[in-house]
Amino acid sequence: MRGWKRGVMIAVMREWRAPLVWGGLLIAFCLAMGELEPFYRLIEPDSRRVIYDRADFLTLLWRHLTVVGIASFFAIMIGVTAAVLVTRPAGRDFLPLVAQLASMGQTFPPVAVLALAVPVLGFGGVPIVVALLLYGLLPIVRNTLAGLEGIDASVLESARGMGMGRMQILAQVELPLAFPVILAGIRTSVTVNIATAALGATVGASNLGDPIISGIVNANTAYVVQGALLIGLLALTVDSLFARLQP
Amino acid sequence: MIELFEVTKRFANETAVDGISLRVETGELCALVGTSGCGKSTTLRMINRLIEHTAGEIHLDGHPVRTFNEQELRRRIGYAIQSTGLFPHWSVARNIGLVPRLLKWPKARVAERVEELMDLLGLPMAQFADKYPHQLSGGQAQRVGVARALAADPDILLMDEPFGALDPITRETLQVELRALQARLHKTIVFVTHDMDEALLLADRLVVMRAGRIIQQGTPLELLRSPVDDFVASMLGGENRGLKEAALTPVSERMLPLSPRLISRSRVGRDATLHQALAVMFREHADRLTVVDDDEMPVGELSLRRLVGAGREE
C-alpha cells in the first residue's frame, strides 16, 4: 500500500517536475535570500546594506501575485467575452475594429498606460491593475478570436444542422475547440504581466518590483538583482504551469 | 413527404434557387444533380432551414417548415455532408449520440442506439467507439457521419455529396451499402451529388438542375430514355447513356420463354442487368443467352436483338 502511494507520488512529481522545481527555487530564494549575502557583497562592496529588507520577499511575492491574479482574472473574463461577442452574428460588425485594436494595442508600451492611468486613478494598486488588465487583454482577445475563427466551418454547419442551439454550440463545440489557442493567449498575457507588474513599484503599489526600483534609485545593483531574480523565477514557475496545462 | 412550391432563394447579389417545385414522396430517394454552383446545396439547406428561403413554400408532411421551431425541426431531420463535420474533440460514440442527447433520451437508450447504429454501419463497437475523427479513414468518417444523421431515427435524411470526397472504391462500397440500408429503412432522402452514376444507382427520382432551376425530373429510366435537351443528355453521359439505361434494366424485363430449339450454353442470372448480359455476350461471343434463376435452373432466353430492344414482336 505504501509502495503504491509512493509510486503515485513519483508519477505526479515527474509530470509536474518543471513547475515544482521553479516554484521550489522561488520560495527558497524568498526565504533564504539573506544566506546569499557574501555573494551580493561581491556585486555591491560599498553599500551599507546588500539585502533588500524594507519588506520580506514572501510578502512582496504575495502582493505581486495578487496584482497579476486580479488583472489576469478580469482580462480573461473581458477578453474572452469580447471575442465571443464579436464573433456572434449580432456582433460581427465590430469584429474588424476589435481585431485591429487587439493587434495595435500590443505595440502600446505599458509604461504609457501607467502614465495615463495615474492621473485618472491616483497612486497605488488600482492603476497598476488597470494597466495590466488593459495590456493583458490584447493577447487574450487576439487568441480567442483566432481560436474561434479557426474552427472548421463544416463542424459549425453540422452542429447547427443537428439542431444544437447557439449556446450549446458555443459551450460544447466552439470554446472547447478554441481552448488550446485561448490558453496560449492567457499564458502570454500572464507571463508578460508578471514582468510588467514590476512597474507598479513606480506608482506606489508594492510588489517584487520594489527592490528593482529601489535599487535603481539608490544605485544598489544587489537589490536590482534580487528583484529581477525573483520575478524571473515567478515567470518561469507560472509559464511551466501553463505548459503543463496545454493539451 | 417533402414538397417545394415555387421556392426561391436570393442572396445579396444573385439568385441561387429560382422558383423550383419538387415533391419527394415518403420513402423515396430523390437525387439532385447538376454542375457545381447550380443551387443543389442551397435547396437542401432550405429544407432544414440552415438557409431561409426568400419566396415560395416548403412543406414537410403538409406543414410549412417555417411553422416548426428551427432546432426541433433539425433534430427531426438527419443531415450528412461531404466533409462530415464530425466534432474533432468528441469520440465516435459521442458524435453519433449527439442528436439523441439533444432530444434528452435517457443515457442507457442513447448508448443502446449508438451501438445499434455502429453495428448497422459496419463499425465494430470495440474498435471504433473510443476513436477520434482524426483517427478514421475517409470512408469510416463518412460512415460515422451517416450514423450520426440516422441516430434519432429521423424520417427525413438530407445528404450533401456525402461520398464526394472518397476514393472510387470506397465510394462504390458506401453507395451499395446506402442502397441496401434504404431498402430496409425506407427514409425519405434528398441526396445531392454531381456524380450522375451515383444518382442513377441510388435515386428513385432524379432531378437535374441548372442555374437554380429544375431542367427535368423523373425516374432515372425516364430521363435516360427521353432527356428534354442536350444539357440533360450530356449530364446523363451523352452516347453512353444507352449503356446506363441497360445497367438499370433487369434481364427479366426483356427475356422470352425458353425455346426448345436452341439452348445456349452461355448463361446470365434473371436478376442481372442488361448491361451485365451484354458483357457476357461480348465475352463469350454469344448472341443468345440462357436466363437462369438463383438455382441455375433455366427460366428463359435473351437474344441480342431482344436485349437492344429491337424485334419485340419476335
Ligand SMILES: Nc1ncnc2c1ncn2[C@@H]1O[C@H](COP(=O)(O)OP(=O)(O)O)[C@@H](O)[C@H]1O
Ligand atoms: N451564403 C451564401 N451567400 C451568398 N451566395 C451563396 C451562399 N451560398 C451559396 N451561394 C451561391 O449560390 C449559388 C448556389 O450555391 P450552392 O447551392 O452551394 O451550389 P451547389 O451546391 O449546386 O454547388 C452559388 O453561386 C453560390 O455562390
Ligand SMILES: [Mg+2]
Ligand atoms: Mg454544394
